[in-house]
Amino acid sequence: MIGGADRDVLTDPLRLRSVRRIVGGPLPDDAFDRVAMLVRTLVDAPMGAVCLVDAERQVLAGQAGVPDPLASAREMPLTHSFSRHVVAAGAMQIISDVRTDPRMRDNPAIHEVGAIAYAGAPITDPDGLVVGTLCAIDQEPRVWTPSEIALLSELAEVCSSEVCLRIARAAAEEDRRAAEDARRAAEDARRAAEDARRAAESAHHQLELLAQLTESLAATMDVDEAMRRLCRIATAALADWCVVAVAEGPAGSARVAVADGPAGSARVTAAHRDPARAGDMERLTATATGSRADLRAMMLAVRRAGRTVRTSNGDADLRSRISDADLAAITARAGFGASMIVPIVSPVRRRPLGALLLVKRPEREAFTASEEWTAAEIGRRAGLAVENSRLYREQRHMAEVLQRSLLTELPAIPGIELHARYLPAQDGAAVGGDWYDAFAQPDGSVMVAVGDVSGHDIEAAAGMGQLRNLVRGDAYGRNDEPGELLTALDQALFGLRVGASATMVLARVRRSRAGYTVGFANAGHPPPLLLLPDGSVEVWWVQPEPLLGLLPYEPRTTTQRHVPPGSTLVLYTDGLVEDREQLIDDGIARLSAVLGDAAGRPTDDLCNHLLAAAPRRSDDIALLLIHLT
Template sequence: MPEQGRESEADLISIAQQQALRWVGLTAASDTGMDRFARLVSRVLRVPMAFVSLVEADRQILPGIFGLTEPWAGRRALPLSHSLCRYVIASGQPLVVPDARADQRLSTHPAVTDLGITAYAGMPLTDADGLVLGSLCAIDHQPRTWGPGELSDLEDLAAACSAELRLRILSAQNRSAQQVLETARAAAEEARSDAQRLEQQAQAGLDHAELLLRASEELAQTSGLEDVRRRVRDLFVGAGKPSYVGLLVADKDELHRVPDPDIERSVEREVLTLSVDAAFPSTQAMRERRAVFVPDREALVAGYSPEAVGFFDRMGFTTVLCLPLWGSRALLGVLAICWAKRHEVGVTERATLTAASGYIAQAVERALYLDERISVARQLQAAMLTDLPLTDGVEINALYQPAADDHMIGGDWYDAYYLPRAPASDGQSSLMVTVGDITGHDMHAATIMGQVRSMLRQATLDHPPYSPATALTALDAACSVLPVETSGTLVHARLDPVDGSPDWKLTWSNAGHPPPLLRTPDGHVAQLVEHDVLLHRSLGPFDRTEHQRPLRPGSTLLLYTDGLVERRDHDMDAAIAQLIALLARHGDRPLDELLGRINNRLAQPAPEDDVVLLAVRTPVVARL
């Protein structure tokens, strides 16, 4: 590479970046969290080598590595001459190379010749101010065309790794702020006896330091915009405490107000959305990307619209300070700090409020990211639920209620499908139904659930005459051989019409699942308690058993998962008894109404576990 194309060490790493790296506290030594990110990159992108790279003034340190060979793995550091990460630092953009050997810039680069790097993808790792500190790298020893999905996954992992770096910086700054706070408290105590004026100044400084400390502590664990809004309301204390703090989030050319979830202000909800062109102080702060201060009503009337004046009059505000909330990549919104009485905002107070708005911006950015992930998780969960088959006789309905922890998707599922009709048969087809629960409440559990559901369908359809026990036995055998970490319970059942009769026949096999319930038309409910052991690949394959019951016309079969009847500090047998009573009393109602009543009575408003209900009712009238 030409000498003029190489950045000098002084140009590559700024003073601000060096300071941020010191706050991070990582060195050329193994770090558990960073090693985990390297392993995740290797696992998700299926690459033989990955590492977390941070660039110092004179070297590249590798606190997280996977697949790097000696002697580099032991040193956990590379000279800058061997660093591809430095190009990510210099540009602030991802570096994606399908084949470094065919790249004129990199074909003779020491990283290619000495480390065996052929394909390279590196995403920037940034601090809260957007400074690039290093990169999260995926490396292959063979040429590779990086797909959009792989780069998106790597970008998501880099965002998570950046968030971890920011939290470490925040923690270090928090400790520093604590020392500053303790010093300020000591100084305030000494100054208290000297003069009232010095006491007031010290108290103000203490309030400002405490605000920053509270902001760093209170906002570090927020989980959503409502949570951020609630904590922001209670964040400001002291003599200059504002009467109202508003949070507005940017969305394209609009600002959306986040209402207080606990305090009802009808006036606040009158103006929930503002166009960026509206003549409000908050929209001016968004348009001009700067703090906007309105000292009194006269300034508000002179500079803003009648709508803004009317809104602030109804809210009872006199002084307003609007601060832009900057995220790592863009403007996230505006913080509106309002006082009922005229309030002078000095240089020190404004600096403190601006610093506090930085913590709030980090919390808002994290909340928006989590909300997006929740939406993706819920869409995935909905996509994995089975569409129930259309029927002309048998009634079937299902209900799924997710756990209260919205960002987790579960392993509970239901399934229903008709079996192939016998060639000589002109009657109704047999129906397979399944309800299961794979252990766990995360993406891994949902993935295993999807695999198990598909494998069970295949096992059933590959073994006429479609015995539930045979299918479960085949599933056990497959899971004991394949690398599928199966653990959970399920009920697999078949409903068959009886030739020449309005009756049906139920055949089922239970792998450690809560007992299905069968309601006869006269209202009697029986538990189908027969069961085998749960699903677990370590238990090995064995012959599953199955059982049969006749079904009279109008019989109702109810399958459910343990989230309906099992929770901490409650007796599961008592919950099942309550479920039996509900089914006996309301079992003749339409199935959707029946499932809704059961779920409303038994499931908690915010359940700790997913809840699945599946009900099947045989035709009341005789089949033609």
């Protein structure tokens, strides 16, 4: 049931006219579908939608991830609409669990599409009336982060720009049809329509530019690459050349704008529309980071002021403030006409992060108010890219610290050399479930292990830590064979409800009269390799046994092998042998060949040689070498 006040807002004639001008019916719309897909991808939500709300229904002008039949129908009654509450309130609505909200808890969409968490930002027409929402929907309770809310708000402004463009076009078309009623009125309407067309084309160009920039910056988490992309887009659309500066904070993070003191270190990137000026731009970049960086000081002043500084073509004030001779010569060759310096501001923390200098050649016209607005939007989107990069680097650093803290410091054992490596996957998270371990037993034997918990995230690393500690705690001080220890580990994982499945090789190394005896058990893991003193390589294939962490398995077996002194036992995870274009057996054969060719190398150097021969990594790698002297 819609209350009286809400009904008045929903049935406002001016608002409904804007809605009708935007969309004629429940039809697919490529532009809004792309924005909905951006929401789904960047916010990491199951569903993203661009919703337009009239008096009786809600139209899905754009959608990504919405299930059928709603995705095909593209419309729903207002009883199923969360977005009508945004329209009625005239403000963003952020709901972690709609089932706890008195306004939304009876909405049928909760059961029909599994909508639980909702975040909706208003889309407005040129008069500021809310015609719909850009929303993200999750199928479980969720606390929306400030960066997700800021991103949703930014993309809603992009939708609002598109809405204004469509309304302007519709209004121009209405004026054109009305002008046909009379010859004089038709001429007046034609001129008005032409003006509206030019304004619409300008607005459309700006929308395309900002959408291209947003998509390009969202595709990288590297600040330097993001700034290079920004420069390329800015010089192609607005200026002849540009300089962007973002300051470095502690540990390489972009924390503030161009640094206030001489100790500050700024990331500076410059680009020119003319490829022949690439060398000048490289020298400008080097000069702008030097001790006499005049441009850097000017951009710092803009950062402090927090607003755009625009100069006309004939204004020589900015050029006159360049005292560095090399910099003055470079800017003169580049062409120093009309200019703008725009602050780069974080949309999350509302703090300036840097500045963007845009310059036209002297023969070109000055920057317009529309171009200034576009430049300011570029600064805002650049700020969002810098913030995303900063958060990504911080999270990746924490993940790497966690991973390193969970790996074992190898013990020093007389007669046995231990060397290990861990490398995260080249793509994706920097933390995973691969690990290695080695420790001496009171009876003089040595336990060694390599394993791989399923997954490549914090949960996998946590599961790895639990599993490693269970192995250590259960095995230390016991004389059981590895098969018996893994059987007990199976029971512990099942009984303690440790939600982790893993592959693993566990081995016990004992000295014997003629060398060493190695007993090992293999739970679904790639086979160990043994490099013999004569350079030959043995692959220790055994009958496959299931992964750890599944239902209780019958007693596991232990395989005993005699190993002569001077041999090197190699334990590894599948990231060292996996290749998407090969079977894993081919990868193991390749690794065996590399190992044999490297016979005679020092053990530590052998580790590096094996890693260098690995294929492009899509998985983590843990490697443990046990050289038996």
